[in-house]
Every structure is written in C-alpha cells, then in structure tokens.
C-alpha cells in the first residue's frame with residue numbers, strides 16, 4: 571500500500587542528558603528539513619549521538635534546545651504513524667512470530683482480527699509466510715531482522731526509523747536485506763531514517779546522507795544522493811565516488827566507519 575511520507579524538521583535541536591551525576595551533551599544545534607518520502611542515512615562515529623536523533627524523531631525524547639516537528643507538529647510523544655526498529659529489534663522471545671509482528675498494532679489498540687490480518691500480510695511481504703507460529707529463537711538472524719521490519723510495516727507507518735537494523739547479519743545476507751528495504755521503501759513511499767555504520771549501506775539506501783562529527787553529534791555534511799535506488803547503482807562509478815565522498819567527510823572528523 572502506498573503512503574504519504576511524513577516531513578521532519580529539526581531546528582536548532584540539541585540534547586543534553588542528565589544522568590543525575592553529570593551532564594552529557596549528545597547533540598548540538600541540528601537544523602535539517604526532511605521532505606516526504608526521502609530516505610535518509612545517518613552516519614557518524616560510534617557513540618556520537620545518532621540514536622539520540624532517532625529518539626527525537628520518534629517522540630521518545632524531547633530536545634533540550636530547539637524543536638523537532640513531524641508534519642509541522644511538535645512531537646511531544648510517540649505518534650501512531652511512526653515505527654521505530656531499535657538496535658536490539660525489540661522482539662519478545664515468548665511470543666510467536668505472528669504475535670510479534672502484530673505487537674505494534676496491539677499496543678495501538680487495533681482489534682485482534684485486523685491486527686493479525688495486517689501482521690500476516692506484512693510477514694508475507696518480508697518473506698516470512700509460513701513462520702507465523704514459530705518463535706524468534708527458531709529464526710536465523712536475517713529472519714529476525716525481517717520480523718522486526720514486518721512489525722513496522724504492519725503499522726502502515728509514514729515514518730520509519732531504523733537503528734542499525736542490519737548490523738548483526740553477514741555481508742551477503744546484508745545485501746539482500748538492503749534490497750528488501752529499498753524495494754519496500756520504493757513501493758510504499760514512506761519517509762525513512764536509517765542509522766548505519768556502513769558507508770556502502772548509507773550510499774545504497776540514502777537518497778541523502780547526513781554525516782555527523784564525534785559526540786556531541788554535529789552535522790558536518792549533507793550529501794545529496796539522487797542515484798540511490800536506481801538499477802545497477804551498487805556497481806556504478808558514481809556509487810564508488812559517493813562512498814569516497816562520505817569516507818572523506820567522516821575522516822575529516824577523525825572518524826572511521
């Protein structure tokens with residue numbers, strides 16, 4: 571199903587964590603506007619503040635300074651139409667694949683029959699039809715990633731936030747999951763933000779690549795990547811050139827991927 575992607579506007583957004591003992595600045599003065607249907611890759615050194623940006627976009631965290639708007643409205647709390655795939659995938663081991671896929675809908679109080687139907691359709695979309703009654707521990711790493719994605723898809727989100735969703739799978743499987751993410755995004759038209767450590771993944775999936783400095787995350791490059799999603803993109807000369815551009819932007823910050 572085609573959706574209209576959400577817009578996202580960060581204006582002077584900053585985050586300082588206060589854990590009681592000390593103050594820690596994770597994000598400084600982020601001003602960036604994301605249009606409906608864009609696929610944004612966020613890349614930067616480990617611990618710089620990328621997950622913090624996703625938490626701001628999801629409404630789980632409020633900015634200490636500045637503002638974060640989704641579709642022009644401040645995001646004071648999680649929205650129904652935003653799906654977040656956390657780094658640990660957030661699967662519940664005691665629930666079946668179908669119940670895990672339906673969880674986001676269940677939390678949003680969608681009636682069970684409808685939730686199950688939507689979750690079943692999403693499982694089929696990610697190639698997990700037939701595994702509805704299995705448990706997460708019976709699935710391979712790649713299948714668990716697909717299950718987390720199915721949960722997000724079932725919610726019919728207009729904003730999909732993914733925190734290193736493919737970090738735990740090997741290189742070959744990773745490419746096929748990247749293809750899946752790309753095809754679903756093209757089919758559905760949602761806006762997506764993807765945190766990644768991989769330069770190639772950022773250039774493959776991001777129509778725009780935001781490069782951040784070490785903590786506190788400061789936007790150091792906003793690289794347009796209109797070729798992402800075109801056929802043969804991974805093997806093109808332009809792909810390799812953009813990988814170099816991102817690598818240079820990162821190394822200019824004393825960071826490596």
Ligand code: ADP
Pocket residue numbers: 587588589594595596614615616617618619620621622623785
């Ligand atoms: P990244 O996703 O780039 O690895 P994070 O956004 O997870 O970075 O974290 C940025 C910094 O903020 C890190 O130093 C991390 O330890 C710190 N941090 C994250 N969450 C909290 C929190 N709830 N309280 C205190 N510090 C935090």
